[in-house]
Amino acid sequence: MRDQQTNTTESNTACSSELHNSITLKANQGEKKMNKDIYQTITDRIIESLENGVAPWVKPWASCGAPRNAVTGREYSGINMILLAMSPFANPLWLTYNQAKAVNATVRRGEHGTQVVFFKPFKVTDKNDAESKEKTIPLLRTFTVFNAQQIDNLPEKYTQATKPQLDSFADNEPAEALLAKAVIQYGKPKACFIPMLDKIHLPNKVEFNSIPDYYTTALHELTHWTGHTSRLARDFNGRFGDSSYAFEELIAELGAAFLCAHCSINGQLQHASYIGNWLKVLKNDKRAIFTASAAARKAAVFLVGEQEQEEEQAAA
Numbered sequence: 001m002r003d004q005q006t007n008t009t010e011s012n013t014a015c016s017s018e019l020h021n022s023i024t025l026k027a028n029q030g031e032k033k034m035n036k037d038i039y040q041t042i043t044d045r046i047i048e049s050l051e052n053g054v055a056p057w058v059k060p061w062a063s064c065g066a067p068r069n070a071v072t073g074r075e076y077s078g079i080n081m082i083l084l085a086m087s088p089f090a091n092p093l094w095l096t097y098n099q100a101k102a103v104n105a106t107v108r109r110g111e112h113g114t115q116v117v118f119f120k121p122f123k124v125t126d127k128n129d130a131e132s133k134e135k136t137i138p139l140l141r142t143f144t145v146f147n148a149q150q151i152d153n154l155p156e157k158y159t160q161a162t163k164p165q166l167d168s169f170a171d172n173e174p175a176e177a178l179l180a181k182a183v184i185q186y187g188k189p190k191a192c193f194i195p196m197l198d199k200i201h202l203p204n205k206v207e208f209n210s211i212p213d214y215y216t217t218a219l220h221e222l223t224h225w226t227g228h229t230s231r232l233a234r235d236f237n238g239r240f241g242d243s244s245y246a247f248e249e250l251i252a253e254l255g256a257a258f259l260c261a262h263c264s265i266n267g268q269l270q271h272a273s274y275i276g277n278w279l280k281v282l283k284n285d286k287r288a289i290f291t292a293s294a295a296a297r298k299a300a301v302f303l304v305g306e307q308e309q310e311e312e313q314a315a316a
Helices: 002-051 079-085 097-102 173-179 211-226 237-262 272-284 288-304
Strands: 093-095 114-125 134-147 184-186 192-194 199-202
Touching (some): 079 288, 199 211
């Protein structure tokens, strides 16, 4: 009788384990499919914008700073800054549905939220490994935020953008502090970073159409400067082949946009001629914009000196 009970127990355990494995497998397959969809959906949106001649990461945030969470005050970065810049709202403050509810505010009926992403650590066991080692992989997840303009009864402290617009013709102190990190030679015929010399060449400020135009160009070259072998050592030759140069330009363009937002400078597209090459890169690799924005964010963090942090996960 005991043997029969043991066999039954073992059989039930085996069935339970088999069912758990089956559910886990389906869940993992669903997660993989969802991740692919997220990558493709976001890439398609950016491609559509570029095909219309618009770089979605260029937006005049200067009057109120970069997009940020209204409750925590934390700036959204990387791919999320691009996604929020593609929205039609001028207000840079965002909340999740539950954050709005927690302060007795309500999302206006009929409003649609904006999807942003974060990478959630997920532990898996490699069954092909003889030691069955456990490893952590990043899984792409999404959550929805709403702009302050979409929310009623929001307390005033969550609606006021605190960064004042800067004088367009005055030196920008935050940007000057960043540029001081590099060796820059002025009075040159064109703007460029020369890796062999580890120097940035720029025309004189008075030769630019405006001070914001100068800073956008200078911060673009400063992003290139971060990729030097003595710093972040970026190298895309093996990954993107003939498109590697255009990909580095995409990183520099995104980096300049992130830094302009940080310094409250009106961002401007400096290299429209690369749009065609960027489109080729994005169409060939749906993860390219994530890779580029991550590299640009890393460059910005290197310059600004902020600690790497995970994106907000206040979706629940």
